[in-house]
Amino acid sequence: MKNFLMAALMGTTLMANAVEAKTLVAYFTLTGNTEKAAQIVTEETGADLYKIELVTPYPSEYKAQTELAKKELEAGTLPPIKPWPDNIGDYDVVFIGSPVWWGTMATPVRTFLASGVLKDKTVIPFVTHGGGGADRSFADAAKWCEGCKVNTDGWSGYSRITFGLKNWAKKKLNEAIK
Ligand SMILES: Cc1cc2nc3c(=O)[nH]c(=O)nc-3n(C[C@H](O)[C@H](O)[C@H](O)COP(=O)(O)O)c2cc1C
Numbered sequence: 001m002k003n004f005l006m007a008a009l010m011g012t013t014l015m016a017n018a019v020e021a022k023t024l025v026a027y028f029t030l031t032g033n034t035e036k037a038a039q040i041v042t043e044e045t046g047a048d049l050y051k052i053e054l055v056t057p058y059p060s061e062y063k064a065q066t067e068l069a070k071k072e073l074e075a076g077t078l079p080p081i082k083p084w085p086d087n088i089g090d091y092d093v094v095f096i097g098s099p100v101w102w103g104t105m106a107t108p109v110r111t112f113l114a115s116g117v118l119k120d121k122t123v124i125p126f127v128t129h130g131g132g133g134a135d136r137s138f139a140d141a142a143k144w145c146e147g148c149k150v151n152t153d154g155w156s157g158y159s160r161i162t163f164g165l166k167n168w169a170k171k172k173l174n175e176a177i178k
Contacts, residue, residue: 021177022090023047027097028108030058030065033128033160038097040162041126044169047095048085052108055080069101078111093122093176095169096141100127100156103135110144119147122176126155126165151176 025047027038035051042049056079058065072079096113098105105113105127113123125141127134134156142150155168 021092021173023093023095023173024050024085024088024091025095025097026050026052026084026112028052028099028106028112029097030099030106034097034099036160037126037128037155037157037162037165038095040165041095041097041169044166045095045173047093048091050085052084052112053082054108055082066102069107072107073102073104077107078114079107081108081111084112084115084117088117091121093124093173094118095124095126095172097126097128098137100129100132100135100137103132103137104140105137105144110140113141113145113148116146118145121148123148123150124154124172124176125150125152126157126168128157128159131158 023045025038025042025045027034029035029051038049041047059068071077096109098109101107105125123141123145125138127137134154137156138152138154141154142152151172153172155165157163157165
């Protein structure tokens with residue numbers, strides 16, 4: 001009973017804080033893995049959800065995807081993305097989800113991070129990968145998002161496995177709003 005009450009109180013605190021600190025989960029996905037993770041982060045934090053979409057969609061074939069991503073990374077190309085939410089300026093905390101591409105965050109996510117729109121906000125990255133782990137993702141997020149407060153203690157998960165994600169999301173939001 002005591003534990004239940006404690007848990008209920010902690011939940012209330014988190015919800016109240018989440019309302020005070022407006023929180024967004026922004027993510028990009030090609031095959032749904034990062035989308036699944038983004039939905040979980042949204043549920044745990046009470047955040048709004050924004051899907052980053054390319055103006056020109058990526059090819060559907062894996063080999064073509066990897067070749068294009070490599071070219072973009074090597075050239076530092078930022079592929080244009082569709083407009084982000086009009087009220088982006090209202091958010092204090094932005095979780096940012098990406099698949100790992102060639103050891104780092106996907107190029108459409110880089111476009112968003114480098115846009116300048118997240119300046120002065122707390123940015124908390126998470127990634128899904130195909131076995132190589134987060135690699136340079138979190139360090140690159142900090143590099144690309146100039147003037148942002150990037151928390152490089154990100155979450156990474158293999159494919160659709162979301163082990164530890166719920167607790168991580170709650171912990172990171174609490175740290176951000178302390
Ligand atoms: C262009 C491309 C590059 C990738 N590079 C890596 C990589 O460097 N390391 C890795 O572990 N997985 C890599 N993957 C696998 C994806 O990170 C993994 O499948 C991810 O969960 C896909 O997320 P999504 O379903 O949200 O698109 C790559 C996939 C693609 C399409």
